[in-house]
Amino acid sequence: MAKEALASAEQLLPDRGAAVSQFNDPSNPFAAPVASSTAGATELPPGERGPMPTSVIVALVATGLMVLLSAIGSVGQLAAGEPAIGSLISVVIGILILLGIAKGHRLAHQWGRILVGIGAVLYTLGAGFGVVGVMMIANNPEILGADAPPELQNIDLRTAAMVGIAFLFGFVLLLWTIFFSLGTKSARRYFRLVCPSCGNTKVKANDFFFNRGKCKRCGVVW
Numbered sequence: 001m002a003k004e005a006l007a008s009a010e011q012l013l014p015d016r017g018a019a020v021s022q023f024n025d026p027s028n029p030f031a032a033p034v035a036s037s038t039a040g041a042t043e044l045p046p047g048e049r050g051p052m053p054t055s056v057i058v059a060l061v062a063t064g065l066m067v068l069l070s071a072i073g074s075v076g077q078l079a080a081g082e083p084a085i086g087s088l089i090s091v092v093i094g095i096l097i098l099l100g101i102a103k104g105h106r107l108a109h110q111w112g113r114i115l116v117g118i119g120a121v122l123y124t125l126g127a128g129f130g131v132v133g134v135m136m137i138a139n140n141p142e143i144l145g146a147d148a149p150p151e152l153q154n155i156d157l158r159t160a161a162m163v164g165i166a167f168l169f170g171f172v173l174l175l176w177t178i179f180f181s182l183g184t185k186s187a188r189r190y191f192r193l194v195c196p197s198c199g200n201t202k203v204k205a206n207d208f209f210f211n212r213g214k215c216k217r218c219g220v221v222w
């Protein structure tokens with residue numbers, strides 16, 4: 001893998017071939033990490049993970065749309081004088097995941113799936129409760145009671161609620177799209193989360209930043 005990274009780094013930077021080739025020195029124990037991290041910092045070596053598969057492109061586009069929707073939601077909430085902490089957190093997390101996916105970093109895959117999965121479950125429940133609530137109020141306006149504010153009987157408010165729920169469902173759809181597209185084998189391969197020895201996709205981090213993974217089945221570290 002280091003040789004491939006090195007070869008592609010030399011292709012990318014022909015004028016720096018001499019500088020790169022010093023990492024070929026077998027007596028240098030730091031050769032492989034230095035060479036691969038140098039190449040990764042500038043441009044992904046094509047030999048290392050191949051072109052971005054459709055699943056990862058789908059995840060990237062869906063994450064971009066999620067950030068956009070969260071940003072629109074934040075602006076709407078702030079304009080309405082409501083706290084927008086939840087959607088602002090979504091924007092920040094979304095941007096971090098977006099950058100991590102674009103770089104193909106394993107942590108982005110791992111945390112992206114965990115956070116997006118939690119968000120997908122919560123927002124699905126929220127959208128479901130929203131639909132039930134709107135339907136209940138639409139069918140029985142009297143359940144709001146005699147002291148219900150008159151504006152709750154207003155048709156415009158119901159329309160606004162329906163728009164809000166449609167918005168929520170769009171968000172839910174994007175979250176599940178990100179979750180499942182990152183879970184495909186092609187995405188795992190792109191993020192180097194498939195064991196090179198046995199093909200297992202259950203991988204745990206072997207260091208804090210997940211620069212190396214360890215196969216949960218055969219214990220190979222790469």
Ligand SMILES: [Zn+2]
Nearest residue numbers: 195198215218
């Ligand atoms: Zn393995």
